[in-house]
Amino acid sequence: MQQSFETEYKKYLQLLTRNKERFVVWALAIMTAVFLLSFILPRKYEATSTVFIEKNVIGELVKGITVTPSMEQTISVLTYEITSRTLLTKVADSLDMTLGKSQSENEVLIRNLQLNTQVKVKDRNLFTISYTDKNPKLARDYVNTLVRTYIEQNTSSKRGESYGATQFLSEQIKAFNEKLQKAEAEVNSYKREKGGVISINEGKLFEEINSAQQKLYDLELKRRQLEGMRQVTRKGSDPLQLKLVALQKRLDELKVQYTDNYPEVLTVKGDIESVKEQLKLRKGGEVLSLDPQELARIDAEIGALKVSEEGLKRYIASNRQLLQSIPQAKAGLAKLEVEWENQKKIYDQLFARHGQSEVSKQMEVQDKSTTFRIVDPALLPVKPSSPNRLKLMLLGIVGGLAGSFALLVLADQLDPSVKEVATVRESGLPVLAVIPRVRDPLGEAASRLRSRRIFAASALYFLLMLVFPVMEALDMPHMDRLLDSVYAFKTETVNRVLH
Numbered sequence: 099m100q101q102s103f104e105t106e107y108k109k110y111l112q113l114l115t116r117n118k119e120r121f122v123v124w125a126l127a128i129m130t131a132v133f134l135l136s137f138i139l140p141r142k143y144e145a146t147s148t149v150f151i152e153k154n155v156i157g158e159l160v161k162g163i164t165v166t167p168s169m170e171q172t173i174s175v176l177t178y179e180i181t182s183r184t185l186l187t188k189v190a191d192s193l194d195m196t197l198g199k200s201q202s203e204n205e206v207l208i209r210n211l212q213l214n215t216q217v218k219v220k221d222r223n224l225f226t227i228s229y230t231d232k233n234p235k236l237a238r239d240y241v242n243t244l245v246r247t248y249i250e251q252n253t254s255s256k257r258g259e260s261y262g263a264t265q266f267l268s269e270q271i272k273a274f275n276e277k278l279q280k281a282e283a284e285v286n287s288y289k290r291e292k293g294g295v296i297s298i299n300e301g302k303l304f305e306e307i308n309s310a311q312q313k314l315y316d317l318e319l320k321r322r323q324l325e326g327m328r329q330v331t332r333k334g335s336d337p338l339q340l341k342l343v344a345l346q347k348r349l350d351e352l353k354v355q356y357t358d359n360y361p362e363v364l365t366v367k368g369d370i371e372s373v374k375e376q377l378k379l380r381k382g383g384e385v386l387s388l389d390p391q392e393l394a395r396i397d398a399e400i401g402a403l404k405v406s407e408e409g410l411k412r413y414i415a416s417n418r419q420l421l422q423s424i425p426q427a428k429a430g431l432a433k434l435e436v437e438w439e440n441q442k443k444i445y446d447q448l449f450a451r452h453g454q455s456e457v458s459k460q461m462e463v464q465d466k467s468t469t470f471r472i473v474d475p476a477l478l479p480v481k482p483s484s485p486n487r488l489k490l491m492l493l494g495i496v497g498g499l500a501g502s503f504a505l506l507v508l509a510d511q512l513d514p515s516v517k518e519v520a521t522v523r524e525s526g527l528p529v530l531a532v533i534p535r536v537r538d539p540l541g542e543a544a545s546r547l548r549s550r551r552i553f554a555a556s557a558l559y560f561l562l563m564l565v566f567p568v569m570e571a572l573d574m575p576h577m578d579r580l581l582d583s584v585y586a587f588k589t590e591t592v593n594r595v596l597h
Contacts, residue, residue, distance in 0.1 A: 110507070117506050119549055122556045125502035126563075132494025133566060137577060141482035143234035145241045148474040149249075151223040176225060177217045180248055186211045188251075189244050193236070215244070224473075234479045241476035249470045260455065267452040274445040281438040288434055292427040300424055307417045314410040315354060321403040322350045328396045342373045481573060488570040 114121060179185065186208050190196050196204050216228040227245055231237040289296070326346040349366045356363055516522055522529055569576060 113506055113510055114503065119552045121502050121506055122553065124505050125498040126556055126559055127498075128501045129494045129498035129560075129563060132497060133491055133563060136485055136487040136490040136494070137581060139485040140232055141578070142230045142232055142484045143237050143479040143481075144228055144230045144483035145234070145237035145476040145479055146226050146228040146474075147241045147245045147472060147476040148224065148226050149245060150471045150473045151225070152469050152471045176219065179252070180217050180227060180244065181212050181215055183208055183212075185244070185248060185251065186215070189240065189247055192243055192247070193239055195236075195240075211240075227476075229476075230483060238476045238478045245472060245475075249472075252470065264452065264455040267448055267455050271445065271448045271452055274441060274448060278438070278441040278445050281434070281441050285431070285434045285438050288431055292431065295420065295424055295427045296431055298420065298424060300421065303417055303421050303424075307414055307421070310410050310414050310417070314407060314414065317403050317407050317410065319350055319354060321400055321407070323347055324396050324400050324403070326350070328393060328400070338373055338377050342370065342377070345370045345373060481575070482578075488567055491567040491570065 187196075187204075190204075190207060190211065195207060199207065211229075214230045217225060218228075219225045227241055229237050229241045229244070231240065326343050345366055349363065349370065352360065352363045352366060358364075519529060519532055566577065
């Protein structure tokens with residue numbers, strides 16, 4: 099591997115030694131071509147303006163009171179706004195860049211403006227706008243006009259947005275105020291209609307119903323006792339009747355507390371039936387006549403008790419119906435009140451936002467919110483940003499050496515002649531004889547003289563070429579002036595010929 103590398107190295111070294119004059123000439127030719135290319139390429143100039151996004155101190159003082167776009171929101175849409183078609187069209191019109199152009203040409207112009215306009219954000223509140231063009235004056239005017247137009251449009255847009263937001267909030271406040279008044283009127287009307295039912299205490303009403311029910315039971319009990327007494331009110335005493343009345347009273351008392359199947363109830367019923375059987379079997383079986391006065395008193399009390407019972411029943415029935423209607427009435431009121439509270443909540447929020455919007459509008463009108471301040475306006479570029487001639491020339495020097503060597507190798511590969519005996523032997527052909535190179539002193543002297551002249555001229559030419567990268571490194575625009583003069587003379591000559 100090492101031997102192969104050395105062989106190849108020697109081979110290329112010998113190739114370079116044999117063709118050193120050609121190598122130098124070709125390398126200088128390639129360098130010259132690159133140098134010429136660096137001057138022929140169209141020059142482009144870049145103009146840059148730096149803008150500072152300044153946040154006013156008042157904005158921090160009224161933070162939370164006003165509604166203004168945040169710095170992040172401003173930065174996030176910055177690039178899109180500056181390179182928007184609308185803004186670039188306005189800038190191009192103001193600079194007469196669209197004058198005399200068709201619709202399609204204007205589309206191409208706007209697209210080129212978008213491609214050549216660069217927006218870079220630095221430190222969140224500082225950004226630069228750059229533009230590259232063949233005309234340095236146009237690049238400067240374009241950047242300054244773009245920055246000025248953007249700031250004016252941004253300020254106008256924010257003011258319009260604040261005015262629009264305030265007007266919108268005012269309209270919404272008016273609309274929701276009407277809704278709020280309507281909801282409030284519905285609540286008041288419902289309260290007037292259902293207020294008596296809604297204000298009733300359900301627990302207290304339930305207790306009153308139970309109390310009335312208990313009174314009704316007491317009246318019924320008393321009435322039944324009187325009805326029992328009505329049966330035993332006779333002239334003279336009758337033990338069976340008295341016993342029957344006592345048993346009937348006991349039965350009524352038991353029925354209030356127990357059911358008909360209760361043992362004691364059944365026992366009392368049995369005793370009553372037994373007494374009734376004894377009364378039926380009593381000898382004579384005639385019915386004793388009643389005391390008229392006592393009977394009248396008992397009937398009067400029974401009639402009064404019945405009237406009271408009917409009154410209590412109506413009272414209990416009406417209160418039970420009232421008790422059933424209370425939940426529905428309260429649910430209807432709650433629904434109306436929730437709707438009113440929702441309207442009130444939205445109205446209060448709108449009213450608060452309206453106050454914030456008013457403060458924001460005043461800040462925008464008086465330029466007290468976020469403002470754009472031009473730190474460095476675009477200046478007339480005196481040096482083209484592209485092509486980078488110094489870089490191209492240095493690459494041309496390196497490329498010239500490499501390219502010349504590559505051409506030598508390529509020419510050697512394309513040459514079919516045999517240059518070494520070993521090559522013939524490796525091909526398998528017989529070597530009949532080897533004729534040694536006959537040295538010609540006069541010829542070699544002439545060759546060396548020619549080589550020296552070529553190298554001297556090449557060195558002088560290379561030194562002359564180095565003047566151009568040195569001029570570029572020292573920012574000496576002599577060549578640009580010369581080229582401008584040539585272009586101007588050419589343009590003037592063409593115009594004279596055409597006219």
